[in-house]
Amino acid sequence: MPTYIYKAVNKNGLIVRNRVEEGSRISLIRKLKANGLAPISINQTIARKIQPAKKKRNINTIQEVIKNAGTTQLDANSRRRMSNMDVVKSYFAMQKKITERDLVIFTQNFYLLKKANFNNVHALSTIIESTENMAFAGILEDILAGVEAGDYMYKTMEYYSNVFPFIYINMIRVGELSGSLENSLQQAVEYLDNSTAITKKIKGILIPNIAQFALLIVMLFVGTLYALPQVQGVLDSLGASKDVIPAATLAFQAFLRGFLKWWPIPAAMIAGAVVAVVLYIQTPKGRYKFHYFKYTMPIFGKLIFSLDFSRLMKAMLLNLKNGMRIQDALDVSKNVINNYVMLSIIENSLNNILIGESWIAPFERSGLASSMIIEMLKIGMQTDLPEMMDKLVEYMEIDINNTIEKITMVLPQVMYSIVGVVLIFFVVIVLVPMIQIYFGNFLFDMYL
Numbered sequence: 301m302p303t304y305i306y307k308a309v310n311k312n313g314l315i316v317r318n319r320v321e322e323g324s325r326i327s328l329i330r331k332l333k334a335n336g337l338a339p340i341s342i343n344q345t346i347a348r349k350i351q352p353a354k355k356k357r358n359i360n361t362i363q364e365v366i367k368n369a370g371t372t373q374l375d376a377n378s379r380r381r382m383s384n385m386d387v388v389k390s391y392f393a394m395q396k397k398i399t400e401r402d403l404v405i406f407t408q409n410f411y412l413l414k415k416a417n418f419n420n421v422h423a424l425s426t427i428i429e430s431t432e433n434m435a436f437a438g439i440l441e442d443i444l445a446g447v448e449a450g451d452y453m454y455k456t457m458e459y460y461s462n463v464f465p466f467i468y469i470n471m472i473r474v475g476e477l478s479g480s481l482e483n484s485l486q487q488a489v490e491y492l493d494n495s496t497a498i499t500k501k502i503k504g505i506l507i508p509n510i511a512q513f514a515l516l517i518v519m520l521f522v523g524t525l526y527a528l529p530q531v532q533g534v535l536d537s538l539g540a541s542k543d544v545i546p547a548a549t550l551a552f553q554a555f556l557r558g559f560l561k562w563w564p565i566p567a568a569m570i571a572g573a574v575v576a577v578v579l580y581i582q583t584p585k586g587r588y589k590f591h592y593f594k595y596t597m598p599i600f601g602k603l604i605f606s607l608d609f610s611r612l613m614k615a616m617l618l619n620l621k622n623g624m625r626i627q628d629a630l631d632v633s634k635n636v637i638n639n640y641v642m643l644s645i646i647e648n649s650l651n652n653i654l655i656g657e658s659w660i661a662p663f664e665r666s667g668l669a670s671s672m673i674i675e676m677l678k679i680g681m682q683t684d685l686p687e688m689m690d691k692l693v694e695y696m697e698i699d700i701n702n703t704i705e706k707i708t709m710v711l712p713q714v715m716y717s718i719v720g721v722v723l724i725f726f727v728v729i730v731l732v733p734m735i736q737i738y739f740g741n742f743l744f745d746m747y748l
Contacts, residue, residue: 324445
């Protein structure tokens with residue numbers, strides 16, 4: 301059984317520190333709260349042997365794990381007394397950051413083991429033994445303890461929302477509640493792969509252009525505040541008094557100096573505006589409007605809506621194939637969505653079902669779904685809904701890929717335009733005046 305060291309404060313404000321053995325971190329938290337203790341920190345002591353650094357296990361090597369899975373068990377009694385050096389290594393191993401790659405590998409391995417007809421306990425036990433990130437292994441042990449106690453996996457994952465994304469947790473939830481965890485894991489793998497691919501593409505476009513933008517801003521500041529006055533000073537000392545900095549450049553120079561002198565005022569105004577916007581977004585009305593903007597924003601709006609709607613349709617199709625009614629399938633599937641606009645449409649759709657009206661009508665009235673999507677759903681209601689939704693999901697995958705291709709074509713043009721405007725401003729304000737000053741009447745004045 302795992303051993304934990306906890307700090308907690310009692311009702312009198314006294315801090316209590318103790319070392320206990322408990323099935324999972326979650327159950328320990330519940331026991332502490334039941335005894336009137338508020339947990340401050342809970343750290344699991346590491347009893348596994350520290351292995352030397354080796355190549356990370358990936359999806360290709362999980363086949364070896366499957367072959368030897370019959371001998372792979374978690375043995376809590378095989379723990380040994382660690383040396384001081386092992387304790388130090390264990391501490392730093394537990395502080396290791398859990399990366400997206402760790403989550404992807406876990407999901408891929410779990411999917412393959414479920415596909416090989418492993419039960420959840422056996423699959424988790426096998427993966428824990430092959431997980432090199434000890435911090436992540438500790439979380440997986442908590443999930444395993446919850447499963448052994450009869451809980452769903454998603455319930456333990458909810459305690460680690462900083463590791464498992466909201467969408468990911470609810471995909472697992474839909475799979476567990478519908479009895480199709482294997483299919484949900486497959487969807488989770490696709491979700492993680494797609495989100496990683498999209499993020500890489502967008503970063504590949506944004507980062508170089510943002511770096512160029514920042515460099516131009518720095519050059520603009522340095523050129524206006526330092527380089528031009530230096531050139532003008534040299535010309536004045538040589539008697540070239542007719543060559544002066546243009547008025548437009550002087551005006552911009554005065555603006556920058558005033559900004560640097562009084563920067564706390566605009567900074568406070570910007571910070572106040574940001575705080576006001578954040579606080580407004582925290583309100584139900586503000587969050588709804590913000591989520592609506594996410595669906596209608598230029599460039600990315602259509603992609604965000606398509607991804608959410610596609611996830612909803614996949615989850616709903618999974619539930620329909622497992623024999624759920626449309627109402628129940630839609631009610632369970634809404635958990636994969638965290639956008640208030642989409643959730644409100646789904647709630648209206650559920651209400652329509654209760655009063656005997658079309659559940660497709662709210663999606664149509666929203667104006668967010670394309671006519672192709674609406675017509676395919678309507679035809680599905682008249683023929684075979686699961687079969688039509690299967691075709692709809694396939695259509696949306698193609699549409700999402702086309703949208704991503706358009707974004708990767710348009711986004712560079714937008715970034716180039718922004719950088720181009722700053723570059724033109726730099727040339728007009730700094731470069732051209734410097735050339736005029738240095739090469740204008742300089743030689744003629746010196747000759748006289």
